[in-house]
Amino acid sequence: MSKIKVAVFGCGAIAQRRHIPEYAANGDVELVAFADPVKERAEEMAAQYGGTAYTDYEELLKNEKLDAVSVCSPNYLHAPMSIAAANAGLHVLVEKPMAVNAEEGQQMIEAAAKNQVYLMVGHNQRLMPPHVKAKEILESGRLGRVLTFRTSFGHPGPESWSLDGRDSWFFRKEEALMGAMGDLGVHKSDFIRYLLNDEVVEVAGFISTIDKKDTDVDDNATCIVRMKSGAIGTLMASWTHYKGGDNGTVLWCEHGVIKIGTVQGDEVIVELTNGTVETYKVGEMATNEKQVPSGVIDEFVRCIVTQTPPSISGEEGLRSLNVILGAFKSQETGSIVKL
CATH class of the missing domain: 3.30.360.10 (Dihydrodipicolinate Reductase; domain 2)
Structure with a gap:
C-alpha cells in the first residue's frame, strides 16, 4: 500500500514536539508539506523532514496531493482549517479544543460527514x-x-x-x-x-x-x-x-x-x-x-490504514x-x- 501523504498546518510546539516527529516515525506516512505564517518555521520543518513549506494553508491545499492533515494552529483557526481540509477530501486530526464554540464544532463534524472523511480530535x-x-x-x-x-x-x-x-x-x-x-x-x-x-x-x-x-x-x-x-x-x-x-x-x-x-x-x-x-x-x-x-498520531494513521472510524471522533470532541x-x-x- 502506498504511504499516507500528510501535511501539517501550524509548526509551533505541539507540531514540532509531537505531531511531526510521530508522523516521521510512522512507516505508513510520508510528510509532504508544512504551513505556518512564520515562514522560517515551515521551512525548518521541510528541511528537516522533507516536503514543501508554505505560509498559507489554502495555497498548500491547492498545490499538494494529500490524504490527511494535522491542524496544530491557534484555537480560532481550528474550525476554518479543518473544514477547508475536509472539503478538499482529506482526513483531519485537529488539536484540542476542537473549536471555540459549539456551532463551529458542529460545522466541522458536518463537513467531515459530507466529504466522507475522518475527523479525529487530539485528546491524548x-x-x-x-x-x-x-x-x-x-x-x-x-x-x-x-x-x-x-x-x-x-x-x-x-x-x-x-x-x-x-x-x-x-x-x-x-x-x-x-x-x-x-x-x-x-x-x-x-x-x-x-x-x-x-x-x-x-x-x-x-x-x-x-x-x-x-x-x-x-x-x-x-x-x-x-x-x-x-x-x-x-x-x-x-x-x-x-x-x-x-x-x-x-x-x-x-x-x-x-x-x-x-x-x-x-x-x-x-x-x-x-x-x-x-x-x-x-x-x-x-x-x-x-x-x-502521545499515541494520537499512530491511532489516527491506524484509522486511515484500516478504514476504521476514530473513537476520538468529532462528536466526542464536541461533547x-x-x-x-x-x-x-x-x-x-x-x-x-x-x-
Missing part, C-alpha cells in the same frame, strides 16, 4: 497507558460504582512550552478564546467522560485569571460536575502550578478507591475496602518535560468541549448549567 489522555489500565480496572466491576471523583491538570503555563514563550498566542484572547480551560480543562472533561463511560449533565465553574499578567485568558478553573450516573466530582485546570504539575485523578467507588497518576512510578493504585492494595507500573504519562509518544463551554457560561451567569 484517553491513550495514555495509566488511563487505559484504569478504565480496564473500572470496567471489571471490582470497585463497583464510581460515587465521587476529582481530576486535575496543572502546569506552570505555556511560557516555557510554547515556542513564542510569553508572546505566545495562548495569551491572546482573540486567538485562544480560552486559556487553561481550552488547554488543559478540555482534556479532563474528555478523560472523565471516557473513563466513566458517562456524560456530564450539570456543571458549575469558577474560572478566573489569578496570576498571569497582561492577559485576559483564564489561568485557573475549578468546576463541579454531576454525571448522568449521579456521580459528582471536581475538574480542575491550572496554569499556575509553578512547583510540580498535576495530571492526577482519584475515584472513590463503592468497594474502594483508584488513584491514577498520583504517585511517581506507581501509575495506578487500587485500594479496596477489604484491605488489599494493588499497584500497577504501566508506563508514564506524557508531560511537557518528558515527551513520551467534551460543551462541558467546558458550560463551565464558562456558569462563571458568567453565576448559575449551575445543565448540559
Whole structure:
C-alpha cells in the first residue's frame, strides 16, 4: 500500500514536539508539506523532514496531493482549517479544543460527514497507558460504582512550552478564546467522560485569571460536575502550578478507591475496602518535560490504514468541549448549567 501523504498546518510546539516527529516515525506516512505564517518555521520543518513549506494553508491545499492533515494552529483557526481540509477530501486530526464554540464544532463534524472523511480530535489522555489500565480496572466491576471523583491538570503555563514563550498566542484572547480551560480543562472533561463511560449533565465553574499578567485568558478553573450516573466530582485546570504539575485523578467507588497518576512510578493504585492494595507500573504519562509518544498520531494513521472510524471522533470532541463551554457560561451567569 502506498504511504499516507500528510501535511501539517501550524509548526509551533505541539507540531514540532509531537505531531511531526510521530508522523516521521510512522512507516505508513510520508510528510509532504508544512504551513505556518512564520515562514522560517515551515521551512525548518521541510528541511528537516522533507516536503514543501508554505505560509498559507489554502495555497498548500491547492498545490499538494494529500490524504490527511494535522491542524496544530491557534484555537480560532481550528474550525476554518479543518473544514477547508475536509472539503478538499482529506482526513483531519485537529488539536484540542476542537473549536471555540459549539456551532463551529458542529460545522466541522458536518463537513467531515459530507466529504466522507475522518475527523479525529487530539485528546491524548484517553491513550495514555495509566488511563487505559484504569478504565480496564473500572470496567471489571471490582470497585463497583464510581460515587465521587476529582481530576486535575496543572502546569506552570505555556511560557516555557510554547515556542513564542510569553508572546505566545495562548495569551491572546482573540486567538485562544480560552486559556487553561481550552488547554488543559478540555482534556479532563474528555478523560472523565471516557473513563466513566458517562456524560456530564450539570456543571458549575469558577474560572478566573489569578496570576498571569497582561492577559485576559483564564489561568485557573475549578468546576463541579454531576454525571448522568449521579456521580459528582471536581475538574480542575491550572496554569499556575509553578512547583510540580498535576495530571492526577482519584475515584472513590463503592468497594474502594483508584488513584491514577498520583504517585511517581506507581501509575495506578487500587485500594479496596477489604484491605488489599494493588499497584500497577504501566508506563508514564506524557508531560511537557518528558515527551513520551502521545499515541494520537499512530491511532489516527491506524484509522486511515484500516478504514476504521476514530473513537476520538468529532462528536466526542464536541461533547467534551460543551462541558467546558458550560463551565464558562456558569462563571458568567453565576448559575449551575445543565448540559
